[in-house]
Amino acid sequence: MRLKGIAMSLLSVCVFTPATSFAESQTVNTPEKEQVQTGICVLTGRIIDSETGEGIPMATINVPGTLIGTACDAGGRFRIELIEGKSYNLLVRSTGYMEQTIKFNANGAQKEMDIQMNAGIFDLNEVVVTGTRTEKTISNTPVLTRLIPAAQLQRNDFENIMDALEFTIPGLQFNSDPRGDNIRIQGLENKYVLILVDGERLSNTPGGPIDFERLSTSNIKQIEIIKGAASALYGSSAIGMIVNIITKTPERLAEGWVKARYSRFNELLLDGSFGTAYKDFTSQTLFNRNSTDGYDLTPETPEAFTKQPSSNMTFEEKLGWTHKQTKINASGTFYLNDVKNPPLSTKNTHYKSLNKTFRASLEQELGEYNQLKLVYYGDFYTRKTVYEKLDSISKNASSNVQTLRLTDIYTPLNNLQMVFGGEFNWNKDYNDMQYGTEIKTRKVHDINGFVQADWQVLPLLNVIGGFRYTHHSAFGDAYTPKVNLMFNPGNWKFRGGYSKGFKAPDATELYSDFMMGSVSHNIGNPDLKAEKSNYFSFSAEYTHSNLNISAEIYQNSIKNKIQSAYVNITDENGITSTELRYSNVDDARIRGAEVTVDYYPIRQIYLHGSYAYTDAKDMNTELQLKGNTRHAISCNASYRFNVCKKEASVSVAGHWCSKKINDKEEVTKDEQTGEIIQTITTDPQPAYSLWKLTAQYTPWKLNHMALVTTAGVQNMFNYKDPAHYTTYDPGIRVFGSILFKF
Incomplete structure (x- = not known):
């Protein structure tokens, strides 16, 4: 089994090619002109709205647990390379649509497939990472996670991060003093709240609080909130809230x-x-x-x-x-x-x-x-x-x-x-x-x-x-x-x-x-x-x-x-x-x-x-x-x-x-x-x-x-x-x- 694993690793390094970029997906070749690498199955197609038949721009398709994945172009077209002869579970996502997993057998050098997506009211397929340090949809994570999406931040035009958190998380309060902006949640102060950016902790100011002025709301994809202890994943200070x-x-x-x-x-x-x-x-x-x-x-x-x-x-x-x-x-x-x-x-x-x-x-x-x-x-x-x-x-x-x-x-x-x-x-x-x-x-x-x-x-x-x-x-x-x-x-x-x-x-x-x-x-x-x-x-x-x-x-x-x-x-x-x-x-x-x-x-x-x-x-x-x-x-x-x-x-x-x-x-x-x-x-x-x-x-x-x-x-x-x-x-x-x- 060990030799088999090593052999598969070498094979993967030699012949595996992950998702192409968006720019490459815009110039998908026709089947007649496609130069296919030996051992590779090229999957092309469109991701479309099941009701309108229109392509869904920037919809994503990927293989969970790997770097294989790509985003669609403005017309919903995609191109992805897989190892020929293998079976994959393709995960298809787009904001406002129901997530779906498609079983795909990569038999042959080239395949074409259109994928229909059904609109959904709740964005329960948003990917979160805080509770497990791995990508899971918010509906499928065992760790209860509260989410503030970018659309909500934009619609309310919040002044800053403090404004967004205070209007969203019940019981959370900010008070200012000469040391800076202080958080209060569940009777606990700053030191029990861990603030991360893309999973990495921010340093405190010398007075103790976090300087929230350094964070802009414009480039935020989402804010993920977890209450309670999470030291198993994040170490010290993860006691009250993340x-x-x-x-x-x-x-x-x-x-x-x-x-x-x-x-x-x-x-x-x-x-x-x-x-x-x-x-x-x-x-x-x-x-x-x-x-x-x-x-x-x-x-x-x-x-x-x-x-x-x-x-x-x-x-x-x-x-x-x-x-x-x-x-x-x-x-x-x-x-x-x-x-x-x-x-x-x-x-x-x-x-x-x-x-x-x-x-x-x-x-x-x-x-x-x-x-x-x-x-x-x-x-x-x-x-x-x-x-x-x-x-x-x-x-x-x-x-x-x-x-x-x-x-x-x-x-x-x-x-x-x-x-x-x-x-x-x-x-x-x-x-x-x-x-x-x-x-x-x-x-x-x-x-x-x-x-x-x-x-x-x-x-x-x-x-x-x-x-x-x-x-x-x-x-x-x-x-x-x-x-x-x-x-x-x-x-x-x-x-x-x-x-x-x-x-x-x-x-x-x-x-x-x-x-x-x-x-x-x-x-x-x-x-x-x-x-x-x-x-x-x-x-x-x-x-x-x-x-x-x-x-x-x-x-x-x-x-x-x-x-x-x-x-x-x-x-x-x-x-x-x-x-x-x-x-x-x-x-x-x-x-x-x-x-x-x-x-x-x-x-x-x-x-x-x-x-x-x-x-x-x-x-x-x-x-x-x-x-x-x-x-x-x-x-x-x-x-x-x-x-x-x-x-x-x-x-x-x-x-x-x-x-x-x-x-x-x-x-x-x-x-x-x-x-x-x-x-x-x-x-x-x-x-x-x-x-x-x-x-x-x-x-x-x-x-x-x-x-x-x-x-x-x-x-x-x-x-x-x-x-x-x-x-x-x-x-x-x-x-x-x-x-x-x-």
Whole structure:
């Protein structure tokens, strides 16, 4: 068997030819002129709409688990090369159509076949990768995945990634402070939410949060969201939620866009891209610039704004090359951000940030069963202080993340696929003041090995099991298993799973040693243990005709939760001072339920609603986690119609959150009786809702070219909360944009 496998691998390397590019599919030769390579079966044909008979442009046809695949041209024509004499399961997909698998025997040097596709209302055939690190349609993955498609992002013309997530994921909130934009979900903060771009984690800013300004919505293919622990696949920090932003890749000889968007506070967005796909080569160049005058919710203190004036620019270049069994991708991104002071500020300094991101990957098929992928990823974030009067700049902090990963997707059987991998992560944090006067740079690393098996046990039962071993330089070893299964009888899908998560302490928690003004002395704890979680979930999903409804219940238990607390210290001279210390004291238990409904009363009208209930409890104090909202609702409605035979749409999006819990426990001792007195104080932030109206019109469209105009109102009911800062939204804003696509 071993010799047979080696022989087949050599045969594959010698004679196998994968999918041709789109440019080649435009020049398909006639059978009389086709020069067919010995041992190759050339399959040509069209993918067409079953009702209209028209070709479906950019429909895809591929062989799962391999690099064999191609996209149709503008007329739905395709050309694909297969090994003669073999049998294939061809997977045919197109947005808005029902996926289908076709059994094809590659007998003969040349075959021709037309494929009909039936239109579908729900895009349940969208391919997702976050839950398994392999390509699976959203309807066939055992890991419940929420999806924000590009069409929804475009129809609502969301300002940024934060806007898109907050209006889509119930219970998720963004709040800003001097450190940056902070996420809250299920009572958990930034450090429990893992943000990925194309499967790779973003570095944090030196203050802790992710800088979301560096991410443009224009080049997003889709956003995939998974709640709960996923450390078996993604390692540390994957405890509360994963957000994976999937970007687009060019598919035509020339494509791109130019966009301008303007709103209140002189917010101006300029965005553009040019991409090409020619034969085996793809290239995409992107540019994005965003600027604002900032805004202030407290005009009584005009020297400091709620959101400072700022401007940022992003340049990105993506390159790709695919030939036979080999695929190479590389990209580089440069991001510049300048956060200035308001006009009446008395400060003499402000911040500039520079971010550089590099990625390179190599995919190689080995024989029939193995697909290797080697990835290097580096994300380097630097923050500098600008001394305005001195006209000088100095680095004050940086955060660097580097990853090297090798995976092998092994598909020995049609119903079994395995993933093996090894990964090395290296983090380097520099801070001019945060780690004390002697050591300003802190480094940690981890080494990982992981495995996953995806087994279609029965036609209706899919089981996925995985395991990761991690050795972390700061806290030692961790073991994180997971198992997920899906049972799908008829229109129903039942999913259940267990996964273990862990989060390593960050450099601030381990090594802090600095004075926070006159408030406290912040001291890290190098003896901290890693936080660990156990996540259980069960969900049911029902799809019928124009209705899709899903319900999920879950429990996430976090052990050794790291807490910061102020401690009063009295020295030998009787002088009392305050220290901020970190310790493993809290156990958190988060239970919840979520219901999501998608409904098309008619094909032109789309209605979406989600409700989330969260009970996030500190098991030591029996209090709700600070910042938790028990109830949250998000909804979206859109209507597509024609005006003068041109496409138009109107969309309304909104989200509501119940009061944000802010309970505090104070324990005192009665000096006379010695009795311990427990006092609970509550200072909740009020419930609120934000709503957005968007109207879109396409006055001109020709083939792949289109001119799209958008106008809308952000925060329709002008909700502001300068008293409690439930939200940092500045109030009603009218916006408009114009987009030219080609």
